[in-house]
Amino acid sequence: MDMCLLSASCIMRSIQFEVTIEAEKDTDLWIIPAEIYKGIMKESAPVANYTNELMATRFSDVMWLIEQIMWKSLDKRVASFLLEEASIEGTNELKITHETIANHLGSHREVITRMLRYFQGEGLVKLSRGKITILDPKRLETLQRS
Numbered sequence: 001m002d003m004c005l006l007s008a009s010c011i012m013r014s015i016q017f018e019v020t021i022e023a024e025k026d027t028d029l030w031i032i033p034a035e036i037y038k039g040i041m042k043e044s045a046p047v048a049n050y051t052n053e054l055m056a057t058r059f060s061d062v063m064w065l066i067e068q069i070m071w072k073s074l075d076k077r078v079a080s081f082l083l084e085e086a087s088i089e090g091t092n093e094l095k096i097t098h099e100t101i102a103n104h105l106g107s108h109r110e111v112i113t114r115m116l117r118y119f120q121g122e123g124l125v126k127l128s129r130g131k132i133t134i135l136d137p138k139r140l141e142t143l144q145r146s
Contacts, residue, residue, distance in 0.1 A: 022103070065106050077105050078115050079144040082125070082134055092134040 023029075032040075041048045069077075081101060086092050102112045116132065119125045124140055126133040134140065 022100070024100075069106055074105075074107065074111065074115055075118075076144050076146070078112065078119070079124075079140040081105060082132065083137060083140055083144065086134055086137065092137065094132045094134070095130060096132060097130060 041051055078101065081104060082094065085094050085096065098112045098116060099109045101107075101116075102109045105112070116125060116127055119140075120127050122139075124134070124136050124143075126135055
């Protein structure tokens with residue numbers, strides 16, 4: 001179970017931003033109106049604590065992404081992402097789109113497509129519609145560490 005507080009921007013005063021939410025698997029979604037959630041937070045210290053911890057975690061995730069964007073080259077970030085996804089999925093055949101990778105890495109689809117085509121030209125991956133097959137995980141590991 002998880003909660004997307006960032007989609008409830010009305011809970012945070014004076015902050016406006018656009019949010020995209022994508023479910024990768026079958027998902028049950030509950031929408032709690034902001035005013036009701038604010039009321040629950042005022043009445044329940046555990047809910048307020050959980051909300052604050054979740055916000056801190058999300059903020060930490062955003063700061064990590066900014067650090068990655070600023071200090072780690074895109075080829076290393078894409079290599080790390082592909083290896084992590086392969087580890088999570090337990091396979092070197094990833095059913096994932098370039099757009100999804102771009103969203104995870106804070107980039108644009110076109111930029112990710114160019115990088116993946118470069119990887120394909122180097123024999124690291126094979127690209128097909130909606131799928132990326134990792135051909136040389138050892139070289140991807142070397143790339144991510146260099």
